[in-house]
Amino acid sequence: xxxxxxxxxxxxxxxxxxxxxxxxxxxxxxxxxxxxxxxxxxxxxxxxxxxxxxxxxxxxxxxxxxxxxxxxxxxxxxxxxxxxxxxxxxxxxxxxxxxxxxxxxxxxxxxxxxxxxxxxxxxxxxxxxxxxxxxxxxxxxxxxxxxxxxxxxxxxxxxxxxxxxxxxxxxxxxxxxxxxxxxxxxxxxxxxxxxxxxxxxxxxxxxxxxxxxxxxxxxxxxxxxxxxxxxxxxxxxxxxxxxxxxxxxxxxxxxxxxxxxxxxxxxxxxxxxxxxxxxxxxxxxxxxxxxxxx
Ligand code: GDP
Numbered sequence: 001x002x003x004x005x006x007x008x009x010x011x012x013x014x015x016x017x018x019x020x021x022x023x024x025x026x027x028x029x030x031x032x033x034x035x036x037x038x039x040x041x042x043x044x045x046x047x048x049x050x051x052x053x054x055x056x057x058x059x060x061x062x063x064x065x066x067x068x069x070x071x072x073x074x075x076x077x078x079x080x081x082x083x084x085x086x087x088x089x090x091x092x093x094x095x096x097x098x099x100x101x102x103x104x105x106x107x108x109x110x111x112x113x114x115x116x117x118x119x120x121x122x123x124x125x126x127x128x129x130x131x132x133x134x135x136x137x138x139x140x141x142x143x144x145x146x147x148x149x150x151x152x153x154x155x156x157x158x159x160x161x162x163x164x165x166x167x168x169x170x171x172x173x174x175x176x177x178x179x180x181x182x183x184x185x186x187x188x189x190x191x192x193x194x195x196x197x198x199x200x201x202x203x204x205x206x207x208x209x210x211x212x213x214x215x216x217x218x219x220x221x222x223x224x225x226x227x228x229x230x231x232x233x234x235x236x237x238x239x240x241x242x243x244x245x246x247x248x249x250x251x252x253x254x255x256x257x258x259x260x261x262x263x264x265x266x267x268x269x270x271x272x273x274x275x276x277x278x279x280x281x282x283x284x285x286x287x288x289x290x291x292x293x294x
Contacts, residue, residue: 001221001254001273002292008037009078010294016071024060030074031056042224042255047085047262055081079293085258086285091242091267093282095184096213100132100177102185104170104210106203106238107218108230109191112246114143116218116272117188118150119280120244124184125156132182133158134173136166136206137190147188154277157182166190166202167209174210187212195230200237207238215240216269219260222247227256228263235264242269245283249273 012033019026031052038048055078058064064073095101103120107113114137121131133151135158137143144160151158159176161169170187177185189206192199207215217240219227234240243264245257248271261267268283 001248001250002041005037005041006292006294009034013075016074022065022070027056027059042253044225044228044259044263047259051081051085079289082289082292083286085262086288087261087267088285090282090284091269093269098213099183100174100185101183102174102187102210102212104187104189104206104212104215105218106189106215106234106240107191109193111191111218111220112272113191113218114146114188115275116244116246117147117186118154119272119277121156121186122154122277123280125154129184130182131156131184131186132177134170134185134187135160136169136187138164138166139190167205170206170210195233203238216242216244218244218246220247221245221254221257222250222252224253224256228259231260231264235266240266242267244270244272246272
């Protein structure tokens, strides 16, 4: 993911390095090229606009242009602005003191929610927590089966409940966690293929009933431009605290992943890249920016 963008940016930078001194025209040209590279990687156009405006203003500073290593300075500025775009500081998952702590996952169907729920449980298990997974997708029995299989694989208890009322299952799941001495509950909710009223209302109802300590939205990094619209819709209706960006191992353009913090104001907390239980990493904006710039 993002390899093409990375290659493009490296090409632009090596062009700048080859020039020695840089003129205002060189900077303008480089900014045009960076702008194109970001747009072609599917980064949201408003995000690109702000990014380029900020970067350009800093690069055109006389001190930058007249320094002995102007290209190096330009690269440093781009790196810094990219880190800013990605959220600047790490946003770790902090569990509250309430036991059990409740984490609710929301997102579209197919975004990778169930997989992420299991990965998060696995991660918590490694950190000496005793998680419980709750299957609240009452529309697709396969989703609960999938969660159960994943739970078995990693040795984490899964509560499925009975009936078709996700609010009831979520509430019972929390009681089950209390009874079975689990300290973190991860609620996997139902998604739809597109944002719809019923899904939002259901997520709101579960939220109201269980008062989660945090809500994480699972976002498929391969969705492209539409990612930000979906996330904005969830932010408005359900509100959430952070994002798990799934499928970062895919070969799509990935710009949606780069846009989400700026568009929704919500930080990326984890990136998920693969189907193995241990493929959920904490997200570090600075490391990601460095990786993109190569
Ligand atoms: P849900 O409908 O949101 O619960 O999505 P699932 O967890 O069922 O995931 C949908 C599909 O994406 C499944 O085939 C998963 O195996 C796959 N998937 C989930 N996360 C990742 C990931 O990080 N990388 C890859 N390559 N595939 C993933």
